[in-house]
Amino acid sequence: DTEVTQTPKHLVMGMTNKKSLKCEQHMGHRAMYWYKQKAKKPPELMFVYSYEKLSINESVPSRFSPECPNSSLLNLHLHALQPEDSALYLCASSRRDNEQFFGPGTRLTVL
Amino acid sequence: LAKTTQPISMDSYEGQEVNITCSHNNIATNDYITWYQQFPSQGPRFIIQGYKTKVTNEVASLFIPADRKSSTLSLPRVSLSDTAVYYCLVGDDPIYGGSQGNLIFGKGTKLSVKP
Numbered sequence: 001d002t003e004v005t006q007t008p009k010h011l012v013m014g015m016t017n018k019k020s021l022k023c024e025q026h027m028g029h030r031a032m033y034w035y036k037q038k039a040k041k042p043p044e045l046m047f048v049y050s051y052e053k054l055s056i057n058e059s060v061p062s063r064f065s066p067e068c069p070n071s072s073l074l075n076l077h078l079h080a081l082q083p084e085d086s087a088l089y090l091c092a093s094s095r096r097d098n099e100q101f102f103g104p105g106t107r108l109t110v111l
Numbered sequence: 112l113a114k115t116t117q118p119i120s121m122d123s124y125e126g127q128e129v130n131i132t133c134s135h136n137n138i139a140t141n142d143y144i145t146w147y148q149q150f151p152s153q154g155p156r157f158i159i160q161g162y163k164t165k166v167t168n169e170v171a172s173l174f175i176p177a178d179r180k181s182s183t184l185s186l187p188r189v190s191l192s193d194t195a196v197y198y199c200l201v202g203d204d205p206i207y208g209g210s211q212g213n214l215i216f217g218k219g220t221k222l223s224v225k226p
Contacts, residue, residue, distance in 0.1 A: 004154075033214065042198065042216035043155065056211065090154045099145070100213075102154025 004103035006091050012109045015081060021106045023074040023091030032074040033100065034066060035090040043090055049074060081110045115199045120221045129186045131220050133199030136180050141203040144175060144182045145213055149196045155216075158197075159184065186222075194224045 004025045013019050023032065031050050035043035048056035049068040063085075065077040074091055086109045092100040116134040123129045135144070143162045147155035159166055161173040161182070172185040186193060198219040202212020 042219055044216075045211070045214045048214065056214075088152065092154070099157045099160060100147075100155070102156065105152070105154050107152070 004091055004093055004101050006089075006103035006106050008106060009104065010107045010109075012111065013078065013081065014111050015083070017081075018077070018079045020078065021076040021089055021091075021108075023076075023103055024072055025093040025101070026072055027093060027095075027101065028071075029093035029095055029101070030071060031094045032068065033092040033094070034074070034076050035092065037088045037090055037105070039087075047076075078108075081108075083110050086110045115201055115217045117197075117199055117217060117220045119218065120223065122223050122225065123189055124225050125190055126188050129189050129193075129222060129224075131184045131186075131197055131199075131222070132181055133184070133201075134181045135199070135201045138179050138201055139203065142201050142212060143203070144173065144179075145200045146171070146173065146184050147198045147200070147216075149198065149219070155198060189222075189224045191224050191226065194222060196221050 004023060007022045011019060033048050034046040036046055037043045045058050046060045047054060047066045052068045052071055063080050067075040067077060088105040088107055090105045091103040094100045121131060143160060145160040146158045148158050149155040159168055159171045159173045161175050163175050163179060166173045174183045174185065184197060196219040198216050200213050
């Protein structure tokens, strides 16, 4: 299994909702990442987990809360988002040599 | 972080070889160079990675001169399906104490292949 899966593919939520994005990989990678990508812009790094511990947080607002329950799973909990948070959210994982494997993304719309 | 500079866009025709150059003047000794391809509304896909000289795989070649201040991604005989954005990243492994360069995407090069 050489892929990263993300669910859901699409998500529409209101500003008062709480939702979660899920990412899963079974390649034995010990580093996992969340990126945010707005239209026609490059992916922006949000969080990095290394061996299930948060190692990098790129000054992301607290309305985004990451969680790594085990070495194969990565969640992103969303609460009180703003319309400007609408974007494609990408999950990735990597081996030590840092070749990242990206998932297909979750298209998030905040109303 | 080693900053990278790429052309914003390039045009080509089917069957031609395309070379995309990336400048990274302040590349560090331990940094390596990684290229990704991204189609609209999809996650980036790893193409190739190298440290020096030339690397070749089934889809591309990567040429890195001795001073390592630039690199060139070469796509042989492109087709319409190669129309995408190509990103050059430069860095070490951040998980083991290196820089975050390999996690930071620049603006990329939008390649358009025409029939």
